[in-house]
Amino acid sequence: MQGFIININKARDEDLIVTVLCEERLQTLYRFYGSRHSTINIGYLIDFEVQQNLKTTISQLKNVLHLAQSWNFVSEKFYIWQEFIKLFYPHLKDVEHIDKFYFELLKKASEKWQKQNAKRVAVESYLEILIHEGRLHNTANCFLCDRKIEDRVALARAYLPAHIDCIYDSGYKMESIEKFFKTKNSFHLDNADIERLYRTLCEGV
Ligand SMILES: [Zn+2]
Known part of the structure; x- marks a missing residue:
């Protein structure tokens, strides 16, 4: 799925709550901190996956790829x-x-x-x-x-x-x-x- 990151809030530790504007909806997703992860920024167009988490109401933002323009x-x-x-x-x-x-x-x-x-x-x-x-x-x-x-x-x-x-x-x-x-x-x-x-x-x- 693709979308533009339009908002980022800090959650506990260094986790983030990220809102992505996709074609047909806004997705608000949880991103666990990880040093292996690439950094993300408001404004990036990203390709990503959503992983449902049965224990929480918020799904996870996974496999993020920044579709960068020069x-x-x-x-x-x-x-x-x-x-x-x-x-x-x-x-x-x-x-x-x-x-x-x-x-x-x-x-x-x-x-x-x-x-x-x-x-x-x-x-x-x-x-x-x-x-x-x-x-x-x-x-x-x-x-x-x-x-x-x-x-x-x-x-x-x-x-x-x-x-x-x-x-x-x-x-x-x-x-x-x-x-x-x-x-x-x-x-x-x-x-x-x-x-x-x-x-x-x-x-x-
Ligand atoms: Zn007037």
């Missing part, structure tokens, strides 16, 4: 990946059946991560999540005061549109955000805009 060893890129992928845990941890969409989205993003600006890939992927979950608001009205937004739009957490004065943010050109939301492509946004959109994303999926 950028996994580029610390700056990998750090952004970890920051991004960690957001999926609070978002999905209570969902029983996971839509294939999330695994496929991460797979697609991880393939782009090497060549493209990582934060740009994250921001574009997040937009796809909002659209998929039906949570993307159009930019016509401010989510706080409900009045029409004119030339500049600010984006709050979950890219909720607002007046720049309502959330005390310098905002973006309305047409740039409209184009981004419509095309799902951030090509016309500069790196400074991407940086700010990424910071908003990090407030929570």
